[in-house]
Amino acid sequence: MRNAVIGGVASVAGGGKFANGAITGAFGYMFNAATGRFIGHGLGLIIGGVGGIETGPADILVAMAFGHALGEIFSRIEDSIYDGIIYLRTDSAGGEYVGQASVDRYPDRQMEEQRANPTKTFKFEVLETVPGNSGRSLDVAEEDWIRAGGGPQTDGGPLQNRRYQMNDADYRKAGGTVNYP
Amino acid sequence: MSVNIDIGLVFAIPLAEGMFGFGQLIAWQRPIFYMAAYDMTAKSLGPSEDDMRSARPVLLGNFFDILIRNGRWLAIQRFQIPKVPFPCFKVRIGDKFYVESWDKQQKREATSEECATLQFRTDNSAIVLENALKAHFALGPWEPNWFDNLKAEAVAKSSNMFLSN
Numbered sequence: 001m002r003n004a005v006i007g008g009v010a011s012v013a014g015g016g017k018f019a020n021g022a023i024t025g026a027f028g029y030m031f032n033a034a035t036g037r038f039i040g041h042g043l044g045l046i047i048g049g050v051g052g053i054e055t056g057p058a059d060i061l062v063a064m065a066f067g068h069a070l071g072e073i074f075s076r077i078e079d080s081i082y083d084g085i086i087y088l089r090t091d092s093a094g095g096e097y098v099g100q101a102s103v104d105r106y107p108d109r110q111m112e113e114q115r116a117n118p119t120k121t122f123k124f125e126v127l128e129t130v131p132g133n134s135g136r137s138l139d140v141a142e143e144d145w146i147r148a149g150g151g152p153q154t155d156g157g158p159l160q161n162r163r164y165q166m167n168d169a170d171y172r173k174a175g176g177t178v179n180y181p
Numbered sequence: 182m183s184v185n186i187d188i189g190l191v192f193a194i195p196l197a198e199g200m201f202g203f204g205q206l207i208a209w210q211r212p213i214f215y216m217a218a219y220d221m222t223a224k225s226l227g228p229s230e231d232d233m234r235s236a237r238p239v240l241l242g243n244f245f246d247i248l249i250r251n252g253r254w255l256a257i258q259r260f261q262i263p264k265v266p267f268p269c270f271k272v273r274i275g276d277k278f279y280v281e282s283w284d285k286q287q288k289r290e291a292t293s294e295e296c297a298t299l300q301f302r303t304d305n306s307a308i309v310l311e312n313a314l315k316a317h318f319a320l321g322p323w324e325p326n327w328f329d330n331l332k333a334e335a336v337a338k339s340s341n342m343f344l345s346n
Contacts, residue, residue: 107212125301128273
């Protein structure tokens with residue numbers, strides 16, 4: 001069986017410059033991998049929620065919007081300070097999933113999978129390393145590979161991903177160049 | 182007697198009723214061990230140091246140690262580590278591909294031929310080693326997509342690739 005994602009490698013057009021910057025220092029440890037958006041979202045909801053108490057329950061929408069905006073900001077900060085990885089997980093049935101993780105978080109993610117499924121056949125491959133100071137967004141990189149791999153099954157593609165990582169407008173705005181499959 | 186799961190450890194892999202194959206932990210890089218599996222079977226669990234010294238590694242690759250930890254593979258004891266090749270991988274950073282040594286200490290830009298030949302840095306679930314060893318001894322099907330890159334000759338070829346440029 002041909003590996004869809006690996007086969008699509010030629011169509012991934014990446015940006016960014018080579019840099020091998022291991023991020024150190026206290027600031028780099030403030031945010032765990034993939035938690036930036038979550039923290040920002042939570043903070044936004046709390047702050048926005050306080051406003052909602054003062055001005056009325058309808059402001060929950062404002063709180064959510066505020067939360068979303070802060071989540072995006074934290075996600076960007078997270079992207080800029082962490083080296084990230086785009087990985088491909090393949091199982092014995094040929095199922096493929098494209099994911100992202102920080103370099104620190106990636107080993108744990110693999111171990112979780114192995115502990116949960118000790119006798120399952122699978123492998124993890126590192127498709128791309130995205131240095132935190134490269135200016136390349138981890139979301140854009142993941143979206144590149146999802147598109148190169150043919151897209152999620154829910155959209156008629158071969159990948160086990162439940163959805164694309166970004167909508168097309170945001171992806172293009174962020175510099176993405178790979179067309180939908 | 183408990184045995185530390187550490188570099189040098191030899192372990193027995195059940196291949197069939199009363200038949201064991203043997204593997205060894207060669208190196209470690211969180212969260213993965215670089216393991217070797219040998220062209221040697223036995224009906225008992227205790228290979229001697231001489232047995233290990235004369236055994237030929239036939240499979241090499243990155244695997245998790247879960248099947249040692251859960252007792253499916255039986256830890257025996259630590260022996261001296263043989264000299265084995267380590268694979269190189271292709272890694273993509275920004276818009277370029279690089280050839281990177283297993284220990285990540287060496288890296289250079291890859292040629293298009295190397296990009297076509299080398300695999301991405303790959304970590305396999307533990308059962309892949311067991312199934313590949315069974316297949317090596319014709320006790321199961323050989324699955325090229327999963328096992329070809331684990332063959333010692335294939336690893337040696339990719340290992341040499343780093344030196345070729």
